[in-house]
Amino acid sequence: MLALALGSGAGALNVRVLVASGPQLGVRVPTPAPADPVPPGLGLTPTTPVPGAPDATPPPPSPSLWTVGVRGANLTLNGADAGSPSLYLPPSPGSVVEIGGRTYRGGVLLRAERGTVQGINVVDVEDYLRGVVPAEMPSTWPAAALAAQAVIARTYVAARVNPALPYDTCATETCQVYRGVTAERANADAAIRATAGEVVAYDGRPASTYFSSDSGGFTASSAEVWGRDVPYLIARADPYSVGGPRSRWRLEVGAARVQEVAARYGVGVGPLASVRVTRASVSGRAQEITLTGTGGTALLSGANAGGFIRSLGAASSRATLSGPVGPGTPLVVEGFGAGHGVGLSQYGALGLARQGMTHPQILGFYYPGTSLGLLARGPGVGRPSFAGLRPLPSPAVLARSGSHVE
Structure with missing residues (x-):
């Protein structure tokens, strides 16, 4: 299913991208020229033989938009059994397919998976x-x-x-x-x-x-x-x-929201009074957060510390927390950058x-x-390696x- 070839690098590898999934998918494939023989399934061919499957799928409808569903273990094409749990139209030079309403270069692999149809675009890496x-x-x-x-x-x-x-x-x-x-x-x-x-x-x-x-x-x-x-x-x-739209930012988070996020992270210290970054990494990202409430103190560390800040709505965990927390008093989150x-x-x-x-x-x-x-x-x-x-x-x-x- 994967094609890998030597060369300058361009066109060396096909990749398979899951682009859509659902109980049924609309798939439009290239329509063969009138003089060309039309294979079963309008060019979509079973990828594995299925014992007892019919000799051929139903004749292709017109136009070339197919509704692909699932019945039992097999896919269906416009409601008729396709005779296989998977169908594949390989990519060819200049080919395009429509999967779930979006157009892609290359070919398409369709799979029945737990009652849903997976639409997988098979495409040259450079076109991808x-x-x-x-x-x-x-x-x-x-x-x-x-x-x-x-x-x-x-x-x-x-x-x-x-x-x-x-x-x-x-x-x-x-x-x-x-x-x-x-x-x-x-x-x-x-x-x-x-x-x-x-x-x-x-x-x-x-x-x-x-x-x-x-x-x-x-x-x-x-x-x-x-x-x-x-x-x-x-x-x-x-x-x-520097200079990006979120290179520096400030956020105010209400006490109820802070309490809700803290509970999600398993913090049970009662109503919060303060939330502070008590240890940061070399890069300035939160590594430990101390949360103090009426019922005691709790610590969030490592990935949980950064996750807590991001869950508050912050763009990055390279941030500081300041101010007491309470009714009418928001937690102030100030930071830099966006993403991990x-x-x-x-x-x-x-x-x-x-x-x-x-x-x-x-x-x-x-x-x-x-x-x-x-x-x-x-x-x-199918496994890529490298040269030069x-x-x-x-x-x-x-x-x-x-x-x-x-």
Whole structure:
């Protein structure tokens, strides 16, 4: 189901993206030319033989919009049994499909899964990026920032290709936002072409290219946010990530809301009187919060501390808490940045690009100690590996010089 080929990197990998799921899905597939033979299911073919299945699915309706549902273990096409729990139309050059009302490049895999239909877009990784990059970063931003976003988006999905699973990634913020053909923009397309096949690697594997909107002037380490130490996901000053709409913010949260969030985190100290950050990380993110109420004191630490602040409505856990809490007295939350802060800061990439930095320099700053390489054929079927690895520019030199790194 996955095609992986050697080459410059462009067109090297197909990925499977879960784009829609529900009791039934509308799917529109390309209509064959009149002279062409029409395979059962209008080109949608069963992916596995099913004992006792009918010899052919019903003749294709017109137009080519199918309502795909589930009956028992099998899919249905316009109410008729398709004879299989899964149907697949492979991608072909220039092909597009409509799944759940949205248009995508490539082909489609349909699966019956616990009474629902999963619509999975099977698409070349470079075409996939055309629907990701402008959905994750404004396409009006400088070319170097868009190129950096293209590389980390490509790396993110390459790391998740796994033929043993029904799909590799999803289309929402849980994975990467992917909006298909309607998202495509010329500037983003140019950045994808300019970085064709490029990925960030560490120790011969895809790097974990996490990113967030705005580091707030200091990136976070993976250890402080998720309790997992990754050598190239470190806390460091990020003077380039400034000037974004949420680079600095202030929030007032009413006592009832604070009490409600505290209860969600298992705090049972009665009506709260004060809530304070009593320990912060190197990057300034909350690592311990002390909550004092009429019934005693409780501590939230680690990921719970950051989660508590975010649950209050804060854009980032790089924040302070001040003021007593009580009826008519809100908790004041003041902070910097937006998102978890690990890895690349998009507003930082914007700042670096405006200073004339190239995308390898941007990537080298946010993922120190990693390399840039190209997708290539791996030893396992469907698993990507890399060729032409070269170290990314030293972030220490970049930070010290404040200018181009040769």
